[in-house]
Amino acid sequence: MINPASSASVRRYKKKSRLKETWRRMKKNKLSLIGLAVFSVFVLVLIFADVIVPYEVALKQDMANRFASPSWTHLLGTDLYGRDIFARIIHGTRNSLTLGIAAVVVGMTLGGTLAAVAGYYGGKIDMVIMRITDTIFCIPFMLLGLSIVAALGPGLRNILIAITITAIPNYVRIIRSAILTVVGQDFIEAGRACGARNRFIILRHVLPNAIGPIIVQATMQVGTMIIYSTAFSYLGLGIQPPAPEWGSMLAEAKNYMLSAPHMIIAPGMAIVLVALSLNLMGDGLRDALDPKLKD
Amino acid sequence: MSDKLLEVKNLAVVYNTDDAVVHAVNGIDFSIKAKETIGLVGETGAGKTTTALAILRLLPERTGRIASGEIVFNGENLLENSRKEMRRVRGAHISMIFQDPMTSLNPTISVGDQIYESLKIHNYENKSKEQLNRRVDELLELVGISAGRKCEFPHQFSGGMKQRVVIAIALACEPQLLIADEPTTALDVTIQAQVISMMFDLKEKLETSMIMITHDLGVVAQTCDKVAIMYAGEIIEYGTVEDIFESDRHHPYTAGLFGSIPDLDVETERLSPIEGLMPDPTDLPQGCKFHPRCKQCMAICASVLPPKWQEGEHVIACHLFAKGE
Amino acid sequence: MEPLIKTVDLKKYFKVRDGFLHAVDGVNIEIPQGKTLGVVGESGCGKSTLGRLVLRLLEPTSGAVYFEGQDILAYRDKDFRKIQREMQIIFQDPYSSLDPRMSVFDLIAEPLIVNQIFKEKTALEDRIFELMETAGLAERFVNAFPHEMDGGRRQRVGVARALALNPKFIVCDEPVSALDVSIQAQVLNLLMDLQDRMGFTYMFITHDLSVVKHISDEIAVMYLGQCVERAPARELFLNPLHPYTRALLAAIPRPKLDRNRNKKIIRGEVSDPVNPEPGCRFAPRCEYCRPDCLGNAIGLKELDDYHFVACRLYE
Numbered sequence: 001m002i003n004p005a006s007s008a009s010v011r012r013y014k015k016k017s018r019l020k021e022t023w024r025r026m027k028k029n030k031l032s033l034i035g036l037a038v039f040s041v042f043v044l045v046l047i048f049a050d051v052i053v054p055y056e057v058a059l060k061q062d063m064a065n066r067f068a069s070p071s072w073t074h075l076l077g078t079d080l081y082g083r084d085i086f087a088r089i090i091h092g093t094r095n096s097l098t099l100g101i102a103a104v105v106v107g108m109t110l111g112g113t114l115a116a117v118a119g120y121y122g123g124k125i126d127m128v129i130m131r132i133t134d135t136i137f138c139i140p141f142m143l144l145g146l147s148i149v150a151a152l153g154p155g156l157r158n159i160l161i162a163i164t165i166t167a168i169p170n171y172v173r174i175i176r177s178a179i180l181t182v183v184g185q186d187f188i189e190a191g192r193a194c195g196a197r198n199r200f201i202i203l204r205h206v207l208p209n210a211i212g213p214i215i216v217q218a219t220m221q222v223g224t225m226i227i228y229s230t231a232f233s234y235l236g237l238g239i240q241p242p243a244p245e246w247g248s249m250l251a252e253a254k255n256y257m258l259s260a261p262h263m264i265i266a267p268g269m270a271i272v273l274v275a276l277s278l279n280l281m282g283d284g285l286r287d288a289l290d291p292k293l294k295d
Numbered sequence: 296m297s298d299k300l301l302e303v304k305n306l307a308v309v310y311n312t313d314d315a316v317v318h319a320v321n322g323i324d325f326s327i328k329a330k331e332t333i334g335l336v337g338e339t340g341a342g343k344t345t346t347a348l349a350i351l352r353l354l355p356e357r358t359g360r361i362a363s364g365e366i367v368f369n370g371e372n373l374l375e376n377s378r379k380e381m382r383r384v385r386g387a388h389i390s391m392i393f394q395d396p397m398t399s400l401n402p403t404i405s406v407g408d409q410i411y412e413s414l415k416i417h418n419y420e421n422k423s424k425e426q427l428n429r430r431v432d433e434l435l436e437l438v439g440i441s442a443g444r445k446c447e448f449p450h451q452f453s454g455g456m457k458q459r460v461v462i463a464i465a466l467a468c469e470p471q472l473l474i475a476d477e478p479t480t481a482l483d484v485t486i487q488a489q490v491i492s493m494m495f496d497l498k499e500k501l502e503t504s505m506i507m508i509t510h511d512l513g514v515v516a517q518t519c520d521k522v523a524i525m526y527a528g529e530i531i532e533y534g535t536v537e538d539i540f541e542s543d544r545h546h547p548y549t550a551g552l553f554g555s556i557p558d559l560d561v562e563t564e565r566l567s568p569i570e571g572l573m574p575d576p577t578d579l580p581q582g583c584k585f586h587p588r589c590k591q592c593m594a595i596c597a598s599v600l601p602p603k604w605q606e607g608e609h610v611i612a613c614h615l616f617a618k619g620e
Numbered sequence: 621m622e623p624l625i626k627t628v629d630l631k632k633y634f635k636v637r638d639g640f641l642h643a644v645d646g647v648n649i650e651i652p653q654g655k656t657l658g659v660v661g662e663s664g665c666g667k668s669t670l671g672r673l674v675l676r677l678l679e680p681t682s683g684a685v686y687f688e689g690q691d692i693l694a695y696r697d698k699d700f701r702k703i704q705r706e707m708q709i710i711f712q713d714p715y716s717s718l719d720p721r722m723s724v725f726d727l728i729a730e731p732l733i734v735n736q737i738f739k740e741k742t743a744l745e746d747r748i749f750e751l752m753e754t755a756g757l758a759e760r761f762v763n764a765f766p767h768e769m770d771g772g773r774r775q776r777v778g779v780a781r782a783l784a785l786n787p788k789f790i791v792c793d794e795p796v797s798a799l800d801v802s803i804q805a806q807v808l809n810l811l812m813d814l815q816d817r818m819g820f821t822y823m824f825i826t827h828d829l830s831v832v833k834h835i836s837d838e839i840a841v842m843y844l845g846q847c848v849e850r851a852p853a854r855e856l857f858l859n860p861l862h863p864y865t866r867a868l869l870a871a872i873p874r875p876k877l878d879r880n881r882n883k884k885i886i887r888g889e890v891s892d893p894v895n896p897e898p899g900c901r902f903a904p905r906c907e908y909c910r911p912d913c914l915g916n917a918i919g920l921k922e923l924d925d926y927h928f929v930a931c932r933l934y935e
Binding site for chain 3: 455513514536560565572
Binding site for chain 3: 205
């Protein structure tokens with residue numbers, strides 16, 4: 001019969017909080033900690049941009065001082081209008097980072113839901129979702145994006161919508177294949193056998209087990225989304241000047257790549273650092289969430 | 296000059312993994328004569344597959360290491376062979392059949408080509424293409440597959456047929472020794488019966504010796520001349536098939552194995568399983584490796600390695616028999 | 621006495637490119653309360669599909685399944701869930717039947733949480749420990765993950781989970797096939813002890829004839845979706861009637877020295893389950909095949925006490 005001391009045993013075997021466990025395991029991965037540190041810097045910049053350097057500095061033109069190389073007065077030099085690049089990078093963080101992350105979060109959520117439904121239910125539902133996805137996928141990204149922006153008008157919000165929609169088919173395919181490997185396993189059937197509803201099974205069993213590829217994709221895509229947006233900025237459909245945004249800064253710098261390389265290096269490096277740090281964090285997180293990997 | 300085809304002496308194999316050293320095989324001795332079949336019996340983790348891989352020197356390069364011993368095949372110590380010499384041995388003199396026929400064949404190459412490959416690699420007599428192709432046809436017929444199917448791909452064959460193809464590849468160069476690692480475990484019972492019957496006939500015809508690795512005592516009874524029972528990397532009982540199935544002296548583990556199998560001819564209320572699990576190969580117990588699970592464990596078993604009691608060819612490594620009972 | 625489980629002409633066809641795959645093709649079985657029906661056959665015979673049909677994890681193409689006299693196929697969602705608690709399953713593969721991200725506690729708790737059995741946390745915890753003890757799992761494994769345990773222990777988790785809702789009927793789908801021989805024996809003993817103590821009714825699906833004889837009261841032999849013979853366990857082995865049953869028994873390698881090499885080995889392979897010919901499915905491989913074996917369906921006929929066989933030889 002039940003051991004009367006069993007409740008005491010439970011306290012002895014108290015489960016460690018999942019969050020603490022994940023964090024503890026992530027901490028062991030030095031590279032992912034570096035990634036976290038770098039990304040945190042960007043987040044802090046995003047929050048405290050105004051404190052670091054006033055917004056006006058990012059907009060202030062100085063035609064006498066155009067294309068200046070980095071110096072003590074202008075840490076990263078100036079651009080074609082003499083504006084301080086450092087200030088523009090700082091303030092551009094808000095726009096670019098938000099764009100990249102929001103696009104991925106929204107895209108993955110919508111794409112993930114579609115993928116989960118398609119992968120889990122299979123059959124006609126799967127077929128319908130995948131055919132629609134494939135159709136969107138076939139339309140050249142620029143054409144699709146341009147059409148959306150043309151219809152909705154330029155600006156941050158509309159680029160966000162455009163790049164999210166063009167990216168969703170890719171997410172759906174990748175997540176769906178991760179889900180298909182999970183759905184074939186017996187433990188999904190076990191869940192149904194004890195009476196769990198489909199929604200419960202998808203949220204509790206399918207998605208957590210497919211999370212590895214999802215995380216990796218998500219972190220890789222942030223950098224990609226920022227670069228996608230540069231295409232719009234280049235065509236003047238992005239964030240309207242003179243607002244600072246890394247993508248548009250890249251576009252402006254393109255023509256002066258050889259004569260004033262500092263103009264392109266700064267925003268380029270910013271994008272690379274964000275993408276890299278997220279990548280490292282993502283790898284660390286994925287490994288920390290996998291119970292099978294050595295503790 | 297010994298008449299032994301293969302002689303394994305004091306073989307020990309370890310795996311050096313990142314966490315710990317896995318003692319997979321701990322000093323085993325056995326030998327096979329020409330045309331003889333020996334059964335290597337044991338459960339998961341006993342070290343049977345490791346032994347087979349060690350003989351063919353196919354242990355994983357980074358982690359596997361033969362710690363000690365000799366493997367003498369046809370008078371030569373295989374452990375002293377160079378890579379090139381070993382490649383000559385594999386396939387032509389010693390062949391291996393792996394456990395899962397579903398994954399042993401390359402899905403993108405036709406079965407005829409896969410058999411041909413083995414012949415081509417060991418074509419020491421420089422036979423022509425036509426001669427080799429004829430041999431492929433012969434081999435397919437030998438294992439009961441019509442030669443017209445040689446251009447088909449593995450997925451077009453059933454499990455039993457795939458295993459026949461695997462056997463054809465293994466026997467292509469008429470090796471003297473065939474190592475079969477659980478060749479019928481993945482097959483249905485009726486197909487298993489067909490494949491075992493075929494293997495037996497081929498073995499007689501080609502005069503091949505065989506090491507049959509299995510956990511199924513029924514298969515052993517049907518096919519083997521000698522039996523070695525492995526536990527935690529050691530051979531704890533060894534003998535002719537009569538010794539193992541008809542003698543009343545057994546190692547407690549062997550007795551436990553027989554007690555765990557439901558007998559078709561005898562009614563029992565409950566099976567008598569062996570309590571516990573096989574020991575962790577990174578942390579083996581002192582003395583007799585089986586002593587933590589043994590119902591007849593004595594004080595000496597926990598500290599001293601058991602001596603080998605021998606009667607004729609029947610060898611048991613156990614303290615119970617040491618006093619000459 | 622009404623049998624606990626009864627199927628009537630149960631069929632499941634799967635649509636494939638060239639037609640229909642007859643996975644289960646008109647199966648009639650009955651399992652009395654507290655007894656074990658062993659279902660044996662080789663790959664493709666439909667035994668696993670049958671197990672899932674009986675639990676309604678798969679929807680049948682036609683036919684009926686009765687649980688305690690009630691047609692479970694007529695039930696709608698909410699009512700069906702109540703019945704579903706009484707019928708559980710233990711899976712074959714202890715590796716893929718447990719969610720690798722869930723601890724033993726979570727795995728056993730899932731059926732209880734999904735069905736909202738306990739309101740208090742301590743009551744839930746007590747029940748989990750009780751189930752672990754019943755299944756022979758030491759307390760210290762409560763927070764362990766599947767990959768940290770061996771096959772035998774994982775299977776015990778599967779057993780504990782199946783017991784959680786206090787079912788009356790458990791389908792055991794090859795529960796010991798993936799385990800080592802000595803662990804198999806431990807788990808089989810556990811299942812039999814539980815049946816003695818708690819009166820479970822089992823459908824025990826396996827391809828291993830020696831195991832099925834040990835645990836079953838009655839055995840049904842299946843071949844390509846049809847039940848070809850059904851009899852009390854001892855009777856089936858003493859007096860196998862259907863040619864397939866005989867061939868199956870002859871094919872088992874016995875752990876005894878018996879070098880009778882002239883044993884008849886069954887020839888050929890299993891025929892295609894897609895769009896099969898009406899009549900006996902075993903005919904192509906049967907040495908007693910007659911012209912009237914094909915063409916018309918052959919039903920199970922009762923010969924002696926409870927010994928049913930579907931074969932023209934006995935008509």
